Amino acid sequence: TGFGPFPGVPRNVSATVAERISQAVRWRFPSTGVVWSALPTEWLIAPTHVGDLVLDLKPRLALHFGVSHLASGFVIETVARNHAGRLDAAGVSPQTSIIDPFGPAEMATQLPAARLQARLQKLGLPVRLSRDAGAYLCNAVFYRSVLAQRATGLGGRSGFIHLPVRVPERRSGSAARVPLDIDRAVRGGVEIVAACLNQ
Numbered sequence: 244t245g246f247g248p249f250p251g252v253p254r255n256v257s258a259t260v261a262e263r264i265s266q267a268v269r270w271r272f273p274s275t276g277v278v279w280s281a282l283p284t285e286w287l288i289a290p291t292h293v294g295d296l297v298l299d300l301k302p303r304l305a306l307h308f309g310v311s312h313l314a315s316g317f318v319i320e321t322v323a324r325n326h327a328g329r330l331d332a333a334g335v336s337p338q339t340s341i342i343d344p345f346g347p348a349e350m351a352t353q354l355p356a357a358r359l360q361a362r363l364q365k366l367g368l369p370v371r372l373s374r375d376a377g378a379y380l381c382n383a384v385f386y387r388s389v390l391a392q393r394a395t396g397l398g399g400r401s402g403f404i405h406l407p408v409r410v411p412e413r414r415s416g417s418a419a420r421v422p423l424d425i426d427r428a429v430r431g432g433v434e435i436v437a438a439c440l441n442q
Contacts, residue, residue: 244293244307246380249284249332256410257308258282260425264306264432271433272442278302282384284332289380290342290387297391297401304400304439305388306354308432309381311405316369316422317431318405319356320376323386324349328378342386350389354402354439362438368431369422376403400439404432 245261248254258281265279278300282289297305311318325346327337356372363370376382385403392399406428413424423431436442 244280244282244296244305244384246282246284246289246309247332249380250330252310252408255284255310256408256425256428257310257406260406260410260428260432261308263425263429264308264436267429267433268436271437272440275440282380284380286327286331286335286337286380286383287333290383293384294387294391297388297399298394301395301397302399304436305392305402306432306436306439307381307384307388307401307403309384309403309405310408310410311377311381312408314405314407316371316407317363317428317435318371318373319352319354319359320373320381320385320403320405321352321356322349322374323352323376323389323403324378324382325386326378327383331380337383342383343390346386346390350386350393352385352402353389353392353400354435356402359435359438362434363431366431366434368427370431373405376405381405402439404435 245258
């Protein structure tokens with residue numbers, strides 16, 4: 244999944260990247276079923292929709308992308324926290340400061356984060372691990388997805404990746420200023436999928 248726009252980010256590149264990754268994964272792994280979705284950046288829709296998707300589809304891998312002003316490359320989130328805050332794209336705040344009153348305070352990603360980091364570094368892609376996915380919808384989607392995977396009991400994996408707010412169609416000028424373009428983001432995303440599927 245990726246997200247639609249939200250305050251301060253009128254164009255959310257995560258939806259574009261998620262769609263293109265899904266297309267590339269279909270081409271690279273033609274026997275693998277792929278579903279992608281652009282989530283509205285809204286508390287009343289996105290977390291519930293993701294939880295329902297995981298429970299209905301029971302995927303081997305649920306991979307979610309969002310953007311962060313703190314990201315300069317791939318940021319692999321390693322901890323989902325039961326915490327919510329900030330106004331969404333509809334101007335609505337979460338009803339409470341927690342995502343699930345019966346859920347654990349935090350849950351670890353189900354992705355092999357250190358292996359993913361090494362794989363992306365080997366490709367020359369900027370990547371780091373993070374223990375703080377924030378208190379916005381990125382974290383909420385991450386939390387709901389991991390919780391839903393646990394509920395299925397099938398061993399599926401869920402994880403969240405932050406991308407920079409600005410990921411242009413192509414790199415121009417200094418590569419150091421724009422470490423990721425769409426092609427490199429998609430290439431890295433496909434490698435993440437491949438690693439999680441043990442390909």
